[in-house]
Amino acid sequence: MLIDITTTQLLGLVIRATRKSQKIRMDDLAGSAGVGPVFVREVERGKETVQVGRVLKLLAELGVELKADVPDAAIPQLSALKTKGVKPLKRRMSAHSTQLQSSKPVGASASPATMPVLDIVSEDKG
Numbered sequence: 833m834l835i836d837i838t839t840t841q842l843l844g845l846v847i848r849a850t851r852k853s854q855k856i857r858m859d860d861l862a863g864s865a866g867v868g869p870v871f872v873r874e875v876e877r878g879k880e881t882v883q884v885g886r887v888l889k890l891l892a893e894l895g896v897e898l899k900a901d902v903p904d905a906a907i908p909q910l911s912a913l914k915t916k917g918v919k920p921l922k923r924r925m926s927a928h929s930t931q932l933q934s935s936k937p938v939g940a941s942a943s944p945a946t947m948p949v950l951d952i953v954s955e956d957k958g
Contacts, residue, residue: 841878843887848876850894865889 837843851861862869867886875882875890891898
C-alpha cells in the first residue's frame with residue numbers, strides 16, 4: 833500500500849507498525865540494521881534530525897521501499913546529475929579534534945612533531 837509520508841512522525845509510525853506486524857523487537861531491528869536501539873526509538877517517535885542514511889537502513893531491513901514522486905521537469909536534470917555525479921563532501925573536523933587543536937596554551941608554539949594526530953576511520957558496512 834502506498835502512503836503519503838508528510839511528516840517524520842508519520843514515517844516513524846510506518847516503521848513502528850511494520851516492525852510490530854513482523855514481530856521484530858526494537859533491539860533486533862537495530863542490530864540487523866547496524867544502528868542502536870536508541871536511534872530506532874527516536875525514529876519511531878518522529879525525531880526530525882535523524883540521519884537519512886541510517887533511516888534507509890531501517891527501511892531496507894523491514895522491506896519498506898522509499899520512493900519519490902519527482903516532477904517530470906526535473907527528470908532531465910536528474911539524469912544528467914546521475915551521469916556526471918556529484919563532488920564528494922569534504923570531511924569536517926569533529927568537535928573533539930577542534931578542541932585538541934585549540935587546547936594549546938597561549939604563547940606556546942607546537943612543532944608538527946608534538947602536535948596531536950587523529951586518525952579518522954570510516955566503516956562501510958555494505
